Amino acid sequence: MISAEDLTKVYGQRTALDHVSFEVPEGEIFGFVGPNGAGKTTTLRILAALLEPTSGHASIDGADVAQNPARVHTRIGYMPDFFGVYDQLTVAEYLDFYAACYRQPKQRRTKIVGELLELIGLTDRRDQLVDTLSRGLKQRLCLARALVHDPVVLLLDEPASGLDPRARVEMREILKELRGMGKTIIISSHILPELTELCTMIGIIDHGRMRATGSVQDVIRGLSADKRLRITVVGAREPAVAILEPLASVRRVDIANGTIEATYEGDDSTAADILQALTAGGIKVSAFSQVDGGLEEAFMRATSEDV
């Protein structure tokens, strides 16, 4: 649905994007994480056909963003990180204006505006002037604005930035609803827990380079500092430790909170071998699980590496 291939953007001496590539299949929610200035906004602006990449290609729903921006614009709903609203327009007029800009017929516009106001919970404020809304409500309105033409793809640049915790939760609820509608969404954020809950895929970007991309679990596992196993055994733990320690793949074994934690090198099959070795040694294993370092740790690790 969305594909970026070797996207590079150079501003004078500064490389804002350095061969960024990723794919987002239909219906996925792609979380785009990175510190400020990492290249998230640049990538989203290229995907929205608002910026021309220095090199590389991107396409949305089969339409090339550089070659056919008009077609891309019919497919996407774009919410920029910073945006303004017009004076002297009411909430309903604001949405109606953008629906008209997307060439929606007049009869349909009334229906669309009503439905969107309900989605974002602003029905009772439809006649309030847009510039008198709070920031949180403006963000919600801007999201509704991006939906007036029922796009298949949503590009949301920091939709929750600057919001108080309550507004953030409300925004997340709306995004979950959109996920339920089957939209393909790219959402950039630096608030990690939000993305873990919401996203099916993740991309970590830093200094214009994509450090990791894939499903949330894959990225976390791929970037975790240590691969750890948490093992609970029936009876004494010492025999299990005695079996684990000599194994070549195991680097360290600790006993913590009544369970054994083993740090190892390798992949999923290495973990299976370790379990096999324990059972072969007559140890009764009651629980055996891999411990993830978490997205936050993965993110810190990905962005601190000086590649």
Added chain:
Amino acid sequence: MTRVVAAFWNPIVAKEYRSRMRTWRSPLAMMIYILLVAGLGFAVFSSIAISINQFGGQTANYGQGLFEYLVVFQMILLTFITPALTAGAISSERERQTIDLLFVTRIPPFSIIWGKLLSSMSFVVLLLLLSVPIFSLVFLFGGIELDQVLYSFLITVIAALTLGLIGIAFSTWLRRSLAATVAAYVGAFVLLFGTLGYGLIFPTAVDAKTTKAPAPPAITFLSPMLPLLYIANNGQLPFPYGVQNTNGFLTQGGSTVCGVSPGGGQFCSTTSGSGPSAISSSGSGFSTLQTQSSSTAIPSGLFEGWQPWQATIVMQLGICLVALLVSAFLLPPVRRLPWRRRRVVELEDA
């Protein structure tokens, strides 16, 4: 048909109308405008009334005088107003960070410019309509025909359109509204007065060898002031301008000099390099635009045989076209020459 309507009447026009007319600024601007025009009208009217009482004379001359003051003053007022209406059109959208939200819609950049232009120009036309009752004062005195009024309004509207498009072009080119406004005012004053200044500094020299009467330099007709003065004065300029005689002094250009004799009759003399060569006189004191049209054409130069207002309108529409094309090229976030984009779309469709 719907495509044509959509191109001319787009959501931006409706939105701009709403935003503009909901503020207190617009009624205030209209009030100040009408007070200024009416104030000038009243001042001239009063001085005319005193003149008639004290010195008598032809009321038609006074009507002509009032009309001249009003059209010139109206043009000067619009020179101040129009750049303010359009110079922020695009740059303010950039400053308020609303332009990207428009770029991602299906509104093409040209329609954005058109919508902004149409809404600003509608306000200018509204101001002009407001001044119509004051202009009707002129008909109390006579001396001005309806078509002179209509031609003057046409010149004023086209000049405002040109100033508006210059404002939009600067607004698209320069990112900041302040810079765009300053540049638009500079452009407006160059158009109105810079071109007139050119005629003062570099007047056409009278050439004794040609039988054609001299005319002010072609570029001076860019200024709407020149045709407005020509029309208000029945095809003549009220002062020597644009032509330098053999003594090195400015003289009146044009083929015919008309004046009003003390008895109220009108006399006209045709001038050439060597001075008056024919004098004709009519007793009525009135001349219609029809009769002047044949005698007030620009006698020589680039626009030989044209009416001054025709030269002005053609040159200004040329500037409008250039400003429109420049704006349409500069506005899109990703600039691409139109024929290249069309080819790509065709390839994709194929």
